[in-house]
Amino acid sequence: MDGAACLVSCSMFHSVYSFKSCRYNKRDLLLYAVGIGCEELNFVYEHDEDFAAFPTYPIVLTFKGNEQDVVSFPSDAMAAGPPMPPLPGVKVGLDGERYIEKLAPLDVDGAELIIKQRLIGVHARGSGASVETEQLICDLNGKPIYRIVSGAFMVGAKNFKDSGISNSEKVVVPNRAPDSSLEMPTLPNQTHIYRLSGDYNPLHLEPGFAMMSGFKAPILHGLCSLGITARAVIQQYCGGKAEGFKAIKARFAKPVMPGDILVVDMWKEGNKVIVQTKVKSTGAVSINNAYVLLETESKL
Numbered sequence: 001m002d003g004a005a006c007l008v009s010c011s012m013f014h015s016v017y018s019f020k021s022c023r024y025n026k027r028d029l030l031l032y033a034v035g036i037g038c039e040e041l042n043f044v045y046e047h048d049e050d051f052a053a054f055p056t057y058p059i060v061l062t063f064k065g066n067e068q069d070v071v072s073f074p075s076d077a078m079a080a081g082p083p084m085p086p087l088p089g090v091k092v093g094l095d096g097e098r099y100i101e102k103l104a105p106l107d108v109d110g111a112e113l114i115i116k117q118r119l120i121g122v123h124a125r126g127s128g129a130s131v132e133t134e135q136l137i138c139d140l141n142g143k144p145i146y147r148i149v150s151g152a153f154m155v156g157a158k159n160f161k162d163s164g165i166s167n168s169e170k171v172v173v174p175n176r177a178p179d180s181s182l183e184m185p186t187l188p189n190q191t192h193i194y195r196l197s198g199d200y201n202p203l204h205l206e207p208g209f210a211m212m213s214g215f216k217a218p219i220l221h222g223l224c225s226l227g228i229t230a231r232a233v234i235q236q237y238c239g240g241k242a243e244g245f246k247a248i249k250a251r252f253a254k255p256v257m258p259g260d261i262l263v264v265d266m267w268k269e270g271n272k273v274i275v276q277t278k279v280k281s282t283g284a285v286s287i288n289n290a291y292v293l294l295e296t297e298s299k300l
Contacts, residue, residue, distance in 0.1 A: 017116045020080040022061040022137070025068075025110035028197065029053045032060060035194035036227030037186060040240055046108075052242040053106040055234075056227045058137050058146040059098065062115060064198030073200045082119040087129055087157040094252075095222050096130060097151035097289070099167055101247040104145045113145065114138045120149070121164030129157035132167055151251075171249070171289045173276055178265035182232040183280065186220060188259040194224040219255040225262065225286055226250050229277045232264035233292040237273055244295055246271075251289035254279075262286065271296060 026046055033043040033054045042050040065077025084093075116136040123130050130151050137146040149167040187193070191204040199221055202209040210218045230248050238244025256262065261280040266273050271294045277287035 016082070017118045017136075018080055018082050020065055020077055020115045020117070021112065022065045022077065022115050023110065023112045024057075024061065024064075024106075026108060028060075028064075028110070029057060029106075029108065031193075032057045032197045032227075035190075035197050036224055036231060037184065037190065038231065040235075042240065042242075050241065051108055053108055054227070054231075055102050055106075055242045055245040056100055056223075056230050056248060057106065059100055059148060059223055059226075060197040060199065061113065061137060062117075062135055062148065062150075063200075065115075067198075071198065071200060073202065075198070075200070077115070077198075080115075081117045081135075082133055084131060084152075084154075085119065085122055085160075085163075087122070087131075087154055087160055089156045089158040090128070090154045091156035092154075093131075094153045094155065095150075096153040097149075097168060097249070097251045098223065098226060099147075099149040099247065099249045100226075101147045101293075102145075102245060103147060104143070105243070106145065112140060114140065114142070119164070121162075121166045122160065123162045123164075123166050123168075124160075125153060125168075128153055128155045129160065130154075130166070130168060132164075134167075169249075169289075171274060171291055173265075173274060173288075174267045174269070176267070179268050180236045180266040182236060182264050182266075184228045184232055184262045184264055186224075186228070186256070186258055186260055186262065190224060190258045191218055191220055194221050199223065215255065217257065220258050220260070222252040222255075222287075225252070225256050225277060228262055229264050229275055229287055229290065230292060232277075233266060233273050233275060236266060237268065237292075237294060246293040246295045248292045249290055250275075250287045252286070253288045254284050254286050256286045 041048040135148040
């Protein structure tokens with residue numbers, strides 16, 4: 001298929017939503033919080049007076065859908081998403097970026113929700129293409145609760161034209177020492193816990209599969225590292241409370257191994273906290289091009 005034909009396909013998908021129901025309960029919220037290393041009682045103890053859903057929780061709904069048991073990978077919820085454009089030359093798809101925006105708080109008692117998904121853009125990036133999809137997580141009346149934009153990097157894609165819009169942006173780290181820096185440890189079995197929230201990709205657990213995928217051992221879920229990064233900012237600038245969080249944007253730069261200690265550097269610029277997460281033992285940056293938006297500038 002030539003580039004012009006691919007452009008037509010991408011434009012056609014741009015305005016078309018697919019729909020998938022999803023649900024969660026209070027136990028799901030607790031399990032996710034433990035999966036990203038939370039020890040804070042307001043996220044892991046359902047009787048705490050400030051108990052709340054950790055604000056990045058909805059990202060796992062796009063994996064688990066309605067299921068309360070183990071799901072396949074890719075799951076039915078993932079398969080219900082918008083079809084990927086038929087890009088020539090693709091060798092492999094990698095998770096590239098995420099933007100997660102809270103539009104309304106989640107009900108701590110659980111809920112049934114609807115995921116509306118659509119393809120919003122295909123753009124050339126380096127040696128391939130960035131394919132971006134949008135998910136709106138809505139209540140049963142159609143009111144959006146969360147907006148998520150996912151960017152997948154399709155290695156080797158060629159002979160296509162840019163189409164649609166892009167949520168990707170360059171985030172420049174300020175030319176000064178971080179205003180804050182927190183060390184966030186992970187457990188050697190962090191992947192074992194996090195996967196129970198719905199992302200059962202064997203890359204994160206099965207050594208043979210990890211080696212076939214080009215890694216020496218199973219790697220930590222990038223979305224787990226994203227949640228840990230959000231935890232650091234919430235601890236430092238939101239008083240540890242979920243209501244101070246508005247949105248997070250992050251690009252996955254390099255893998256993290258279970259058991260690594262992550263260092264989250266933060267630069268506060270008004271209600272935006274620019275962040276960079278790196279592995280303490282190597283200095284390798286694992287999350288960059290990233291920031292967290294706070295609900296108001298006064299939240300400290």
